[in-house]
Amino acid sequence: MAPSTGGVRFEHITKSFGSVKVLDDITLDVPRAMTTCIIGPSGSGKSTLLRCANLLERPEAGRIMVDGTTITDPGVDIDAIRSRVGMVFQHFHLFSHLSVLDNVALALRKVRRLPRAEAEERAIAKLNDVGLRGLERRRPTDLSGGQQQRVAIARALAVEPAIMLFDEATSALDPELVKGVLAIMRELAASGMTMLVVTHEMRFAREAASQVIFMDHGKIIEAASPAVLFDHPQSPRLRQFLNQVL
Amino acid sequence: MLKGLHGIQQTFFDLHLILGVMPSLLRVGLPNTIILALSATLIGIVIGLIIAIGLISSRRPVGLLCRVYVDILRGLPHILTIYLIGQGLPLAGLSLFGHDTYAYAALAIGLIEGAYMAEIFRAGLQSVDRGQIEAARTLGMTRAQTMLLIIIPQGIRRVLPPLTGQFILVIKGTALVFLLGLTASQRDLFSIAQDSAINNANLSPLTAAGLIYLALTVPMTYAVNAWERRLRLGTNPRARTAL
Numbered sequence: 251m252a253p254s255t256g257g258v259r260f261e262h263i264t265k266s267f268g269s270v271k272v273l274d275d276i277t278l279d280v281p282r283a284m285t286t287c288i289i290g291p292s293g294s295g296k297s298t299l300l301r302c303a304n305l306l307e308r309p310e311a312g313r314i315m316v317d318g319t320t321i322t323d324p325g326v327d328i329d330a331i332r333s334r335v336g337m338v339f340q341h342f343h344l345f346s347h348l349s350v351l352d353n354v355a356l357a358l359r360k361v362r363r364l365p366r367a368e369a370e371e372r373a374i375a376k377l378n379d380v381g382l383r384g385l386e387r388r389r390p391t392d393l394s395g396g397q398q399q400r401v402a403i404a405r406a407l408a409v410e411p412a413i414m415l416f417d418e419a420t421s422a423l424d425p426e427l428v429k430g431v432l433a434i435m436r437e438l439a440a441s442g443m444t445m446l447v448v449t450h451e452m453r454f455a456r457e458a459a460s461q462v463i464f465m466d467h468g469k470i471i472e473a474a475s476p477a478v479l480f481d482h483p484q485s486p487r488l489r490q491f492l493n494q495v496l
Numbered sequence: 497m498l499k500g501l502h503g504i505q506q507t508f509f510d511l512h513l514i515l516g517v518m519p520s521l522l523r524v525g526l527p528n529t530i531i532l533a534l535s536a537t538l539i540g541i542v543i544g545l546i547i548a549i550g551l552i553s554s555r556r557p558v559g560l561l562c563r564v565y566v567d568i569l570r571g572l573p574h575i576l577t578i579y580l581i582g583q584g585l586p587l588a589g590l591s592l593f594g595h596d597t598y599a600y601a602a603l604a605i606g607l608i609e610g611a612y613m614a615e616i617f618r619a620g621l622q623s624v625d626r627g628q629i630e631a632a633r634t635l636g637m638t639r640a641q642t643m644l645l646i647i648i649p650q651g652i653r654r655v656l657p658p659l660t661g662q663f664i665l666v667i668k669g670t671a672l673v674f675l676l677g678l679t680a681s682q683r684d685l686f687s688i689a690q691d692s693a694i695n696n697a698n699l700s701p702l703t704a705a706g707l708i709y710l711a712l713t714v715p716m717t718y719a720v721n722a723w724e725r726r727l728r729l730g731t732n733p734r735a736r737t738a739l
Contacts, residue, residue, distance in 0.1 A: 304634055333636025343627035347649050357635035360645065402631075409635060 256282035256317055257444050258303050258413060263312035265298060265468075272298045273309065274468035280413075280446050285439040287447045287455035287476075290465035291491060296448045299465070300415050303446060304328075304335045317412045333361050336406030340418040342398045344390035344405070350377065351386035354405045362409055376404040380434055396427030403434055414438065416447040452495055456480050464488045510700035517692045517701040521708055525685035532602055532670045532684060537663050539606025544613025549643065551618045562614065569611035575672055578604040582676040598682055601673040609666055616662060620655035621647055657724040664713050664720070685709065 258280040265273040272295040280286045280303075288296040301307040302314060305321060305328055314322045321331050345353050351373055358369035374386060380400040390398055399419060406414060416435065420428045432454050439445055439458045449455055455462050456476045464472045464479065464487075471485050483489045550562030569577065581604035585592060593599030624647045632642040652659075671686035678687055689705035 306630055306634065329633075329636050329638050332634050335634070337631075337634040339627060339631065341627055343625070343631035345628060345631070345646060345650075347646075347653060356645065357637065360641055361636040405631075405635070 256412065257284075258317075258446060259313075259315040260299065260302065261313040261315075263299065263302060263309045263314065265295075265302065265307060265309045272468050273302070276312070276468075276470060278463065278470060278473070280444065281460070282444050283442045284460040285443075285445040285447060285458050286461050286463065287449055287459040288463045288465060289449065289452065289455055289491075290463075290471075294465040295468040296463075296465045297417050300417050300446060300448050303413070303415055304332050304337060306337075329361075333357070333409055334411050335413045335415060336409070336411035337415040338399070338402050338406055338417065338419045340421050342390070342395070342402045342422075344398055344401055346390060348390075349386065350382070350388050350390060350393070350401050353390065353401055354408050357405070357409050373404070373408055376408045377401070379407075380404045381430070394427060395423045396430050399423060399427075399431050400434060403431070403438075407438075413444045413446070416445065416449065418448055418450065421450060450495070452480070452492075464491065466491070506698070508699050508703050510698055513692070513696055513698055513700040514704040517689065517704050521685055521688055521701075521704055524681065524683060525688040525705070526708060528598075528682060529667065529670050529684040529686075532598065532605070532673060533663065533667045535602040536605035536609055536670065537666050539602060540609025540613045540662075540666070541659075543606065543610025544617050545648070547610060547614035548617030548621055551614060552621055566611045566614050569608050570615075574605075574608055574669060575675065577608050578672050578675060580604075581607065582673075597673070597676045597678055601670075601676055605666060605669055605672075608669075609662065612662055612665075613659065616655050616658050617651065620651035620653075622651075623654055624650045654727070657720050657727060660716065660720045660723070664716050667712055668709065 258278075260276050260278045260280075263273050263276040264271070272293075274295075276295075276299060278286075278299075288299065290296045298307055302309050303316060305314075309322065312322070313320055316331055317334055319326065319331060321328065344350075345356065348356065351370060354373035354376055355366075355369040358364045358372055359366060362369070364372070374383075377383065377386060380403055382397060382400055382404070385393065385397065385401075390401065393401065403419075419435065420431050423431060428451070432451060435445070435447070435454065436458050447455075447459070459476050461473060462476045462479045463470055464483075464485075466487055472479055472483065472488050479488070480492065483492055547562045547565055550558050551566070553559050553562075578601065582597065582600040585600060585603075586595070592603070628646055628650065629642055632646045633639075637645065670684055673684055674687040674690060678684070683691070685705045685708055686702075689701040692701035693699050
């Protein structure tokens with residue numbers, strides 16, 4: 251397969267933690283302007299694979315191309331790559347010593363080098379996009395989990411990344427707060443953002459993804475469109491998994 | 497029995513002598529002690545922070561060098577270090593501050609405090625959640641930016657109480673500068689009290705100085721304890737007023 255321009259391509263990625271092989275020869279294309287969801291049981295390696303896309307984890311072998319750059323090559327400016335790849339974490343990881351506004355504006359000022367006024371203006375606009383107008387001066391800990399995750403999404407989107415990574419973005423939220431965050435992710439997917447989403451939300455995967463990957467024990471077991479993967483699972487392992495979660 | 501009590505009163509609590517030495521303790525000694533403690537602490541904070549960053553560095557030689565610094569300065573008696581630096585540097589021809597005993601004293605205590613503060617800062621920096629660092633790095637911040645904008649502000653906040661506790665130790669530690677020989681206007685609380693005690697062949701001036709030290713350190717100790725308790729309980733008054 252020819253390397254994709256834009257998007258993310260993983261080629262023969264291998265990664266171990268100690269003696270445990272968490273990623274075992276993974277090859278995967280995440281096409282541009284589409285949403286790819288990764289599902290699978292805990293410990294299947296899905297989060298580790300996602301974290302390889304911005305080198306929070308370094309693979310032991312294989313190549314990763316992000317938005318046209320081979321990030322696994324030696325000497326690559328990883329900071330520059332990361333500023334084009336937004337990431338949203340399960341536990342938000344908002345900067346606890348900064349206000350909501352500063353959380354979103356910080357990278358605009360320090361990475362994008364915008365003057366403070368312009369950075370704050372953009373940050374306010376992004377917060378507005380995720381429905382958080384008026385909360386700019388609050389501390390992250392004053393907000394609900396759902397609001398915190400929306401701030402985290404605004405923070406990642408503010409630097410205008412080409413690709414967005416979501417690592418179980420709704421898993422730590424109370425059920426009634428999940429909807430609001432998923433709605434923002436759906437909107438983002440519909441707007442043509444390239445997204446790689448590790449999720450336990452099967453409905454979201456079915457409705458928003460253009461391809462769904464099922465991983466288990468560090469391998470991709472099945473990869474298909476949601477209609478095929480959910481309605482006609484091929485492997486017994488996927489059938490068993492779907493029976494458990496659906 | 498009564499004679500014994502009288503002797504104690506005469507030796508330690510001679511009111512006449514205590515009141516006599518108080519003005520110069522308060523006017524000369526107290527400001528000097530506070531200035532010395534503050535400047536030594538400032539030096540200690542700068543050195544401590546740099547050494548702490550070195551201690552958690554992934555570069556082994558840097559970490560090792562900083563570890564050696566901390567081990568030596570914490571392992572030596574303070575009196576010895578103060579002598580070595582305060583008297584030794586000028587003797588060795590390194591008259592960084594001319595004949596200003598004070599500056600050498602501040603430097604010596606600052607270097608010692610730097611070692612203790614490095615360990616406090618290290619604990620603070622290492623207590624910052626990994627996720628905070630990952631969030632900063634994924635936004636494209638460099639290592640240095642992450643350290644400066646995320647890790648240091650969060651790490652320091654958590655160690656403010658132990659740092660203040662260390663400041664209390666510095667206040668007490670400044671008494672050792674008398675070793676270096678001070679001019680009349682430079683004398684700290686202890687030097688003034690000691691001179692007066694020798695001149696009057698009576699220890700009451702030292703009691704007077706002790707009272708001033710206690711007036712500084714005891715309230716601060718209680719404030720630090722209350723502060724630590726509040727941090728432990730996670731009561732953030734700002735969080736409450738914001739709601």
